[in-house]
Each structure stands twice: as structure tokens, then as C-alpha cells.
Amino acid sequence: MFKSLLNGVLSAVAVKLLDNYRHLSIQLLKIETAKAYLHGVQMARTSAIGLMWMGLVIALIGAGAVLLHVGLFIILPWTLEAKALLGMVLGLIYMVGGGLALRAAMDEKTWIIKSGADELLKDATSRSRPD
Numbered sequence: 001m002f003k004s005l006l007n008g009v010l011s012a013v014a015v016k017l018l019d020n021y022r023h024l025s026i027q028l029l030k031i032e033t034a035k036a037y038l039h040g041v042q043m044a045r046t047s048a049i050g051l052m053w054m055g056l057v058i059a060l061i062g063a064g065a066v067l068l069h070v071g072l073f074i075i076l077p078w079t080l081e082a083k084a085l086l087g088m089v090l091g092l093i094y095m096v097g098g099g100l101a102l103r104a105a106m107d108e109k110t111w112i113i114k115s116g117a118d119e120l121l122k123d124a125t126s127r128s129r130p131d
Contacts, residue, residue: 065094
């Protein structure tokens with residue numbers, strides 16, 4: 001009788017401890033989920049602002065390039081063929097420069113570092129220390 005009473009008490013204590021542990025685990029999960037959500041919102045906001053600035057910069061560069069060429073072609077006393085050749089050379093330079101800039105911007109290593117994924121990988125692969 002004493003043994004079954006003791007088993008009942010121990011079972012009740014174990015159930016209560018497990019219930020408390022489950023409650024605390026759910027709270028911790030909710031906190032971690034909220035942190036991940038806020039981090040995602042922050043990254044989306046930063047990306048949107050960066051895209052808007054990039055659009056403005058590209059528009060200004062484009063307007064500057066057009067105005068430079070118009071002014072250059074009006075002011076130069078060259079023949080039409082020489083001006084066309086100059087336009088083709090400048091266009092080729094812009095295409096190569098843009099391709100190199102795009103290649104640098106789309107580099108995988110740069111994206112890993114800028115997104116913070118390298119730190120996440122270091123944290124995930126590092127050995128955890130016992131507290």
C-alpha cells in the first residue's frame with residue numbers, strides 16, 4: 001500500500017514537473033520564433049531600402065551618362081563616323097564595367113558575409129559549452 005501511494009505521489013510530482021517544463025519550453029519557443037520573425041522583418045526592410053537607394057543611384061548614373069554623351073557629341077567637332085565610333089567604345093566600356101559590378105554584387109561569398117549566414121553557420125557548428 002505504501003509503495004503504491006509513493007508511486008502515485010512520485011507520478012504526480014513527475015507529471016507536474018513535466019507540465020512546467022512543457023510550459024517553459026513553449027514560452028521559449030514562442031520567444032525564439034518572435035526573434036526570428038523580427039529579424040526577418042528587419043532584413044526585409046533593409047533590403048527594400050537598399051533596393052530603393054540602388055534604383056535612385058542607377059537612375060542618376062543613367063541620366064548622367066546620357067547627358068555626358070549628348071554634351072560630348074554636340075561639342076566635339078568630329079565627323080559623324082568618329083562620333084559613332086566613340087559612342088560604341090563608351091558603350092562597350094559601360095557594358096564591361098556593369099558586368100564586372102554585377103559579378104561583384106552577386107558573388108556568393110559576399111552574400112554569405114553580408115547576410116550574416118557565416119556567423120549563423122559558426123554558431124551552429126561550434127561546440128556548445130555546458131553552463
